[in-house]
Amino acid sequence: MSDSKPKVAFYWCSSCGGCEESIVDLGADILKVVAAVDIVYWPVALDFKKKDLEAMPDGSIAVSFINGGIRMSEQEEMAHLLRRKSGLVVAHGACAHLGGIPGLANFWTKSAIFDTVYHKTFSTANPSKAEPLAKSMVDGHELTLPEFWDTVKPLDAVIDVDYYLPGCAPHRDLILNAVTAILEGKLPPKGAVLSPNTSCCDDCDRNETKPEKLTVKEIKRPYEVLLDPKTCFLAQGVICLGPATRGGCGERCIHGNMPCRGCMGPTDQVRDQGAKFLSAFASILEAKDEAEVDRLVDTIVDPAGTFYRFSLPSSILKRKKMEVVR
Amino acid sequence: MNSSSFEPRLVGFLCTWCSYTGADLAGTARMTYPPNVRIIRVMCSGRVDPQFVLKAFEEGADGVLISGCHLGDCHYQEGNYKALRRHRLLARVLEQYGIEKERFRLEWVSASEGVKFQKVCDEFTERIRALGPLNHNGHGGAAHE
Numbered sequence: 001m002s003d004s005k006p007k008v009a010f011y012w013c014s015s016c017g018g019c020e021e022s023i024v025d026l027g028a029d030i031l032k033v034v035a036a037v038d039i040v041y042w043p044v045a046l047d048f049k050k051k052d053l054e055a056m057p058d059g060s061i062a063v064s065f066i067n068g069g070i071r072m073s074e075q076e077e078m079a080h081l082l083r084r085k086s087g088l089v090v091a092h093g094a095c096a097h098l099g100g101i102p103g104l105a106n107f108w109t110k111s112a113i114f115d116t117v118y119h120k121t122f123s124t125a126n127p128s129k130a131e132p133l134a135k136s137m138v139d140g141h142e143l144t145l146p147e148f149w150d151t152v153k154p155l156d157a158v159i160d161v162d163y164y165l166p167g168c169a170p171h172r173d174l175i176l177n178a179v180t181a182i183l184e185g186k187l188p189p190k191g192a193v194l195s196p197n198t199s200c201c202d203d204c205d206r207n208e209t210k211p212e213k214l215t216v217k218e219i220k221r222p223y224e225v226l227l228d229p230k231t232c233f234l235a236q237g238v239i240c241l242g243p244a245t246r247g248g249c250g251e252r253c254i255h256g257n258m259p260c261r262g263c264m265g266p267t268d269q270v271r272d273q274g275a276k277f278l279s280a281f282a283s284i285l286e287a288k289d290e291a292e293v294d295r296l297v298d299t300i301v302d303p304a305g306t307f308y309r310f311s312l313p314s315s316i317l318k319r320k321k322m323e324v325v326r
Numbered sequence: 327m328n329s330s331s332f333e334p335r336l337v338g339f340l341c342t343w344c345s346y347t348g349a350d351l352a353g354t355a356r357m358t359y360p361p362n363v364r365i366i367r368v369m370c371s372g373r374v375d376p377q378f379v380l381k382a383f384e385e386g387a388d389g390v391l392i393s394g395c396h397l398g399d400c401h402y403q404e405g406n407y408k409a410l411r412r413h414r415l416l417a418r419v420l421e422q423y424g425i426e427k428e429r430f431r432l433e434w435v436s437a438s439e440g441v442k443f444q445k446v447c448d449e450f451t452e453r454i455r456a457l458g459p460l461n462h463n464g465h466g467g468a469a470h471e
């Protein structure tokens with residue numbers, strides 16, 4: 001280990017592990033990264049402890065890549081610790097960037113989630129009705145667990161974030177470009193999302209098959225139709241979030257003949273990805289009177305979950321309204 | 327807060343050609359109606375980005391009204407049809423956010439319908455007064471616990 005190499009940390013919060021995988025997926029290129037930096041903290045892959053991190057001087061880590069949203073107290077604590085130790089923090093992946101799929105839990109509350117998970121599911125046997133507690137006494141010892149919150153937050157709701165690596169998980173080229181830019185000191189202005197500010201449609205091969213006047217008469221889910229592999233999904237009546245989603249993902253879903261679900265988040269011009277898609281999609285619906293509009297929109301199963309699949313915690317309203325206990 | 331002392335905070339996006347003119351007429355004709363609707367003039371009901379509506383709720387509105395020309399009368403032809411479709415879809419999304427659909431209203435008010443504008447404001451204010459404050463963000467909307 002040489003001291004001159006920049007130090008890098010990787011950490012995960014409320015995540016699925018896919019973003020960790022995205023680093024391993026760099027394949028042979030990961031060796032170049034490893035040669036150029038010192039990885040000083042990476043709980044998934046290397047045996048470092050929290051106390052090792054605490055012992056490092058503040059600001060001594062060049063960059064920390066943090067994936068996952070913030071759903072528990074321990075994650076917020078670790079995010080603050082990494083922030084203090086790091087020059088740069090990159091929100092790695094849709095969960096850290098926007099809240100991600102786990103952020104859909106913001107349509108529920110902690111008590112509803114616990115009720116399902118610890119009591120209602122078919123496979124649960126919990127006769128004592130136990131639930132995890134942040135503090136409990138066992139044989140005279142106080143035991144603690146991280147606190148589980150009602151609300152999932154994106155990383156930048158709890159700490160200052162320098163850059164965002166979008167995608168679920170981010171495409172390898174975006175990760176490599178980001179690492180290269182950091183090593184070479186060629187970074188865009190702080191706060192930038194490290195992917196082109198274009199829409200997914202701009203990059204899509206199917207864009208030219210969009211008719212001049214695109215309209216949707218019936219809305220279909222992907223499993224309900226035999227999807228043509230060349231035609232724009234919207235032109236096939238299938239919801240595709242491409243128009244409201246940032247480009248640069250490599251169009252992985254489209255090439256797999258599945259519509260875009262929106263994992264790259266919005267472009268710089270848009271505050272709320274779900275609302276922007278809703279606006280565009282509603283305007284192309286072929287329905288002229290109120291009854292027909294009602295009929296058509298009622299065929300969309302779970303519209304909020306579809307439009308905010310990756311971005312609910314960073315949307316304007318952030319979560320379902322909490323019932324106020326008075 | 328009990329409902330008698332609760333004054334709903336309502337935001338109204340009115341298209342300049344019909345509904346804003348209708349509201350103006352209600353004013354110049356000295357019709358009385360509750361002052362709860364804060365009016366924002368837009369060129370067309372089709373100009374109301376759903377983000378505006380969400381922002382209004384986030385900033386503490388108890389209800390949001392969009393009002394435009396009657397179907398067929400939009401000065402940009404298609405604008406109010408788009409507003410209609412966006413309204414119906416957004417109303418469903420708002421319900422998933424826990425915001426009752428009565429809090430998000432769409433009306434057609436022409437330039438000559440001052441009386442209708444008065445009635446819409448009356449009804450909307452009373453409906454939201456009965457429903458109570460929304461406070462999407464104020465009461466733990468984004469809180470931890």
Ligand code: SF4
Nearest residue numbers: 015018093094095168
């Ligand atoms: S962004 Fe996707 S791959 Fe990464 S942690 Fe979240 S769910 Fe997993």
Ligand code: SF4
Nearest residue numbers: 201204232233240242
């Ligand atoms: S809507 Fe989807 S399929 Fe159509 S051009 Fe855009 S990204 Fe491609």
Ligand code: SF4
Nearest residue numbers: 249253260261262263
């Ligand atoms: S097509 Fe859409 S959902 Fe798929 S990777 Fe790209 S941005 Fe994400």
Ligand code: FES
Nearest residue numbers: 341370394395400
């Ligand atoms: S101009 Fe009034 S609704 Fe379009």
